Amino acid sequence: MQQTPSARLVQFNGNGQRRDPRWLESVISYLPVFRRTSQRHVAGIATYCRAQAVRRVALLCGRGDALPGVMALAYGFVKLALPRTEGDERVVRFVGASETFGEAAALLDRPSPVDAVALADSMVVVIPPRPLLELLELDPNFARSMVCSLAEGSLELLTELEASVRQRSVQRLADYLGSLVRRRTDPGVCAVRLPATKTAIAARLGVTKETLSRLLRELATRGLIEVARNEIMIFDRARLAELAGGGNGSGGAA
Amino acid sequence: MQQTPSARLVQFNGNGQRRDPRWLESVISYLPVFRRTSQRHVAGIATYCRAQAVRRVALLCGRGDALPGVMALAYGFVKLALPRTEGDERVVRFVGASETFGEAAALLDRPSPVDAVALADSMVVVIPPRPLLELLELDPNFARSMVCSLAEGSLELLTELEASVRQRSVQRLADYLGSLVRRRTDPGVCAVRLPATKTAIAARLGVTKETLSRLLRELATRGLIEVARNEIMIFDRARLAELAGGGNGSGGAA
DNA sequence: CGGAATGTTGATTATATTCAACTGTTGTGG
DNA sequence: CCACAACAGTTGAATATAATCAACATTCCG
Numbered sequence: 001m002q003q004t005p006s007a008r009l010v011q012f013n014g015n016g017q018r019r020d021p022r023w024l025e026s027v028i029s030y031l032p033v034f035r036r037t038s039q040r041h042v043a044g045i046a047t048y049c050r051a052q053a054v055r056r057v058a059l060l061c062g063r064g065d066a067l068p069g070v071m072a073l074a075y076g077f078v079k080l081a082l083p084r085t086e087g088d089e090r091v092v093r094f095v096g097a098s099e100t101f102g103e104a105a106a107l108l109d110r111p112s113p114v115d116a117v118a119l120a121d122s123m124v125v126v127i128p129p130r131p132l133l134e135l136l137e138l139d140p141n142f143a144r145s146m147v148c149s150l151a152e153g154s155l156e157l158l159t160e161l162e163a164s165v166r167q168r169s170v171q172r173l174a175d176y177l178g179s180l181v182r183r184r185t186d187p188g189v190c191a192v193r194l195p196a197t198k199t200a201i202a203a204r205l206g207v208t209k210e211t212l213s214r215l216l217r218e219l220a221t222r223g224l225i226e227v228a229r230n231e232i233m234i235f236d237r238a239r240l241a242e243l244a245g246g247g248n249g250s251g252g253a254a
Numbered sequence: 255m256q257q258t259p260s261a262r263l264v265q266f267n268g269n270g271q272r273r274d275p276r277w278l279e280s281v282i283s284y285l286p287v288f289r290r291t292s293q294r295h296v297a298g299i300a301t302y303c304r305a306q307a308v309r310r311v312a313l314l315c316g317r318g319d320a321l322p323g324v325m326a327l328a329y330g331f332v333k334l335a336l337p338r339t340e341g342d343e344r345v346v347r348f349v350g351a352s353e354t355f356g357e358a359a360a361l362l363d364r365p366s367p368v369d370a371v372a373l374a375d376s377m378v379v380v381i382p383p384r385p386l387l388e389l390l391e392l393d394p395n396f397a398r399s400m401v402c403s404l405a406e407g408s409l410e411l412l413t414e415l416e417a418s419v420r421q422r423s424v425q426r427l428a429d430y431l432g433s434l435v436r437r438r439t440d441p442g443v444c445a446v447r448l449p450a451t452k453t454a455i456a457a458r459l460g461v462t463k464e465t466l467s468r469l470l471r472e473l474a475t476r477g478l479i480e481v482a483r484n485e486i487m488i489f490d491r492a493r494l495a496e497l498a499g500g501g502n503g504s505g506g507a508a
Numbered sequence: 509c510g511g512a513a514t515g516t517t518g519a520t521t522a523t524a525t526t527c528a529a530c531t532g533t534t535g536t537g538g
Numbered sequence: 539c540c541a542c543a544a545c546a547g548t549t550g551a552a553t554a555t556a557a558t559c560a561a562c563a564t565t566c567c568g
Binding site for chain 1: 357
């Protein structure tokens with residue numbers, strides 16, 4: 001039910017997880033950054049963390065807000081978006097379980113560059129920057145993991161920029177559909193499920209929902225895909241990929 | 255003359271800097287990442303570095319090429335660009351003296367995500383990733399600097415993405431002109447010099463040179479700026495900034 | 509000077525947005 | 539269970555924005 005206002009900090013009604021350091025510890029120990037960190041150090045970090053429940057549609061953190069720490073998603077689904085003109089936005093990234101966001105801003109103590117909005121009821125673990133910066137000095141393995149993690153983030157962002165800038169919207173869509181498939185190395189024909197509403201996907205692809213609708217219809221007309229709800233059958237993965245990478249899918253000499 | 259092919263590694267003809275570890279040391283000691291690193295450690299890193307001269311227009315490193323290390327620009331000017339269709343490109347960043355690039359790809363041992371092209375005769379110091387990763391473990395201050403540096407990079411990239419996606423081209427131009435001014439906190443009227451050819455600036459702004467030409471003319475017609483060569487007089491900084499941030503510069507209610 | 513690179517301008521076109529109307533879906537409360 | 543409101547998605551027409559094409563002007567440099 002919707003009796004809680006947006007962005008309300010819900011403090012675990014029933015299960016008591018909030019008070020269970022073991023739970024926080026287990027959540028953050030699964031994060032890639034802590035992969036090579038000793039259990040002792042992870043436990044140390046966990047003592048500084050807190051969990052925060054966020055209901056669907058609630059704003060976790062707005063662009064410009066102070067960021068309480070690195071945000072780790074225990075479960076749920078969150079979108080990171082750059083707000084545009086009134087209600088319009090561009091989704092930078094979807095964040096799923098065991099993923100983190102806000103590293104850069106939190107570690108530098110800068111305001112959040114994006115809106116973070118829950119697309120499903122979620123549980124976020126907030127890892128304050130201070131203990132992280134300290135652990136950086138205590139544990140060389142962690143330092144290295146953190147550096148690699150940030151570097152990964154940079155490269156992904158660059159890929160994002162590239163897509164925004166280099167490709168036409170059909171290509172971005174084809175690319176995106178392809179990326180959804182890769183998760184389960186399927187053969188020729190396969191089905192994928194859109195991880196969010198088409199409106200959100202459209203924002204993710206940097207187009208309006210109207211344009212996405214038209215693009216999907218076009219691909220369907222061409223016999224490449226079939227759309228049913230948020231389920232998409234991909235008939236011709238090869239031609240789709242070609243469309244994504246090559247640029248023009250028709251005519252190519254020889 | 256052009257008797258040297260593109261991307262040729264020029265080995266210091268006259269001045270012998272290549273053999274002078276003190277010189278390498280002094281170059282990299284000025285880099286922000288090494289700000290808080292002891293001279294001893296900096297000297298250690300320097301022993302692994304080498305300098306590489308690059309002539310104007312030469313390709314320092316192509317998209318997809320292996321990156322020999324973090325690249326630090328001793329002097330000169332380099333553009334980092336995402337290639338597009340035949341000859342077309344999108345400039346991600348201009349790199350000036352004492353700036354670095356390639357951290358993310360070099361540290362992760364990934365191919366370069368961008369083309370790096372010298373826009374002026376330049377001297378690049380290549381810092382191999384191995385000793386950096388080792389120093390990460392020896393010097394907590396360095397680890398922290400590196401983390402902050404990468405985080406900064408991420409935020410800048412996000413700003414870039416934001417600009418690409420959120421703003422119209424006029425706004426991006428206004429923003430960009432503004433950013434050129436900020437370097438010398440000037441008063442109302444001021445002059446800025448474009449750091450590269452208009453074609454390159456256009457690529458930086460994600461538009462064609464034709465569009466840039468028209469945009470500049472439009473701003474000039476509106477009396478906001480005056481263009482002479484690569485020198486631009488900014489008459490109305492306030493209105494320009496308004497144009498950049500606000501969105502619509504005309505008509506405001508009231 | 510002459511040729512290449514750079515920049516300007518106009519006409520045309522591609523691409524996606526905006527606006528507006530309409531349909532389908534979902535969850536709520538009577 | 540049905541009516542209804544809120545949201546999500548579709549579709550068409552008109553429009554905005556910048557790209558592309560093509561011709562020309564300018565500047566840079568040997």
